Amino acid sequence: MTLATTSTDQPWWKGAVIYQIYPRSFQDSNGDGVGDLNGITARLEHIAKLGADAIWISPFFTSPMRDFGYDIADYCDVDPIFGTLADFDALVARAHELGLKVTIDQVYAHTSDLHDWFVQSRASQTSDKADWYVWADPKADGTPPNNWQSVFGGPAWTWDGRRGQYYMHQFLFSQPQLNVHNVAVQDALLDAMRFWLDRGVDGFRLDALNHSMHDPLLRDNPPAPDNGKPRTRSFDFQIKKYSQSHEGVVDFIARIRTLCDAYGAIFTVAEVGGDLSETEMKAYTAGETHLNSAYGFNFLYADALTPALVADTVNRWPDEPGMGWPSWAFENHDAPRALSRWCAPQDRAAFGRLKAALLLALRGNAILYQGEELGITQVDIPFERLQDPEAIANWPLTLSRDGARTPLPWSADAAQAGFSDVEPWLPVGDDNLARAVDAQEADPASLLNHTRAMLALRKANPALRHGSLNVLLADEARLVFRRRSGDQSLLCVFNLSAQAAPWPDDIPATNRVVAAINGASPATLPPFGALMIEE
CATH class of the missing domain: 3.20.20.80 (Glycosidases)
Known part of the structure; x- marks a missing residue:
């Protein structure tokens, strides 16, 4: 290396x-x-x-x-x-x-619904923090104001009897939605x-x-x-x-x-x-x-x-x-x-x-x-x-x-x-x-x-840490891309399959090796092998 x-x-x-x-x-x-x-x-x-x-x-x-x-x-x-x-x-x-x-x-x-902001918000529709969370009136039949669903399943609305409105939550009902507007x-x-x-x-x-x-x-x-x-x-x-x-x-x-x-x-x-x-x-x-x-x-x-x-x-x-x-x-x-x-x-x-x-x-x-x-x-x-x-x-x-x-x-x-x-x-x-x-x-x-x-x-190679990336090959098994920064250019060759793969035809096999993974060497790509070589 x-x-x-x-x-x-x-x-x-x-x-x-x-x-x-x-x-x-x-x-x-x-x-x-x-x-x-x-x-x-x-x-x-x-x-x-x-x-x-x-x-x-x-x-x-x-x-x-x-x-x-x-x-x-x-x-x-x-x-x-x-x-x-x-x-x-x-x-x-x-x-x-x-x-x-x-x-x-x-x-x-x-x-959390235990946050003091929410405690104040749910206290009444006229509190100082009344609109710090997303509240809405029910439909005429008492159901939630719309069809939104929460990430964890079920409606994204929970009825709050103290305030007489629904509050929104995109996750758990104990995670009321902040009104970041x-x-x-x-x-x-x-x-x-x-x-x-x-x-x-x-x-x-x-x-x-x-x-x-x-x-x-x-x-x-x-x-x-x-x-x-x-x-x-x-x-x-x-x-x-x-x-x-x-x-x-x-x-x-x-x-x-x-x-x-x-x-x-x-x-x-x-x-x-x-x-x-x-x-x-x-x-x-x-x-x-x-x-x-x-x-x-x-x-x-x-x-x-x-x-x-x-x-x-x-x-x-x-x-x-x-x-x-x-x-x-x-x-x-x-x-x-x-x-x-x-x-x-x-x-x-x-x-x-x-x-x-x-x-x-x-x-x-x-x-x-x-x-x-x-x-x-x-x-x-x-x-x-x-x-x-x-x-x-x-x-x-x-x-x-x-x-x-x-x-x-x-x-x-x-x-x-x-x-x-x-x-x-x-x-x-x-x-x-x-x-x-x-x-x-x-x-x-x-x-x-x-x-x-x-x-x-x-950390030691600017091309890997900060450089550009250009994909040269992506087939069923092989991935090849170039990382480049200033005068440094590295070719990164990966075999993502469990079988040996042929070396890419247009990638030189004589350049200096920077890193070799799982027994890979120039012109050889064993299962899950990878090679980084200088251009």
Whole structure:
């Protein structure tokens, strides 16, 4: 493996590798079976040694935990299950000592129904915060004001007898929809963002941002055509034309960017899903007055990793003036583990190495989900241990998100895999014990050490970190693209199949090898083989 010189004329976040931490499952420091902020602080060296540029911490704010932190009851405090504000400050300080930037989640589409804003809003139709949430009168027959459905199933409206109206919720009924059209609500959300900026955070991941504004006319969504795929939720039967994705989100984003720019090099990335995700991602990141980046679900729910999928996805984000900078994730806390989706069990070791090399060779930011560097697989959680409200409501038709949220195994032989001294909130999973950090540390050929090498390669080569990407070949098995920055040009050749593939005819086999994966060599592409070569 050969390393080049790193370019330093780009903002820290451009081409960064961001390590996602799901705090409930990272490390328990106080013996209650749930991970916490002090646990994160104690394990930050693992992430720094991996070579990541930043961490993203999923919600740790005050919450009744009905959706495990994505139902926020106080934007400006830490839930006691995770620690205190002082613990968070210590985490930020330690991360910065280790050279890691800190990004945190912000959830602006909804709050918990226990948030004081909602308590005041539901008190009466004339309260100071009466229009801080989305309220509507019933139809003449008492039914909801329109046909909108929630992501987790059932109507997106719940009747509130105290106020005599329905309130909207795009997720759980305990997650009432904020009226982000209201400038006072925007101001309050920006104040919350400012609170964390003043505590030293370096960026924000904006959850479900396209869900933050609705059609004020409350028009019915049209029905979705039957595409032949199973529809397990009422939400799947509609085109979400009016219940989300209002054009006003872009103006709110401009306000977010203005605030973040006042604090310097702050990174902002939006999660954007849905039928119009690509259009919205580009609108949300266009030019220099919007977000820095966005990521969608192109890979997160894909049944297979194919050359066609990769080529189609990256070709939609060309290196052109005004085009936003993408981010990519193969796994996260909501999606099934990639190695359980994309390859046969006997191929996981080789495929894991290929997958890491591919993610870190793409143009854009790479988001690594905790345990991805270990090859963690999906854990089958029995019904009686399910925590995920969506899985419980739709069991057994919906794959539980809990299976990707299991505790990180730190020690193969320790009780509870070194995550906790007591039984954790979710089982670790017997299959993942052998993938523990300490077991892989001792193995030079482990996926952990391979991932470290791939991160070092990306960081040291401007073409991989910042360069353009042009797809040269994408057939049934092979994917070839060029990464170029300044004088450096690299050809990245991947065989995404379980069979050997012929070397591409027009790719020189005599150029210097920068990285070789799974026994690949010039002119040879074994199963799941990959090669990066200089031009």
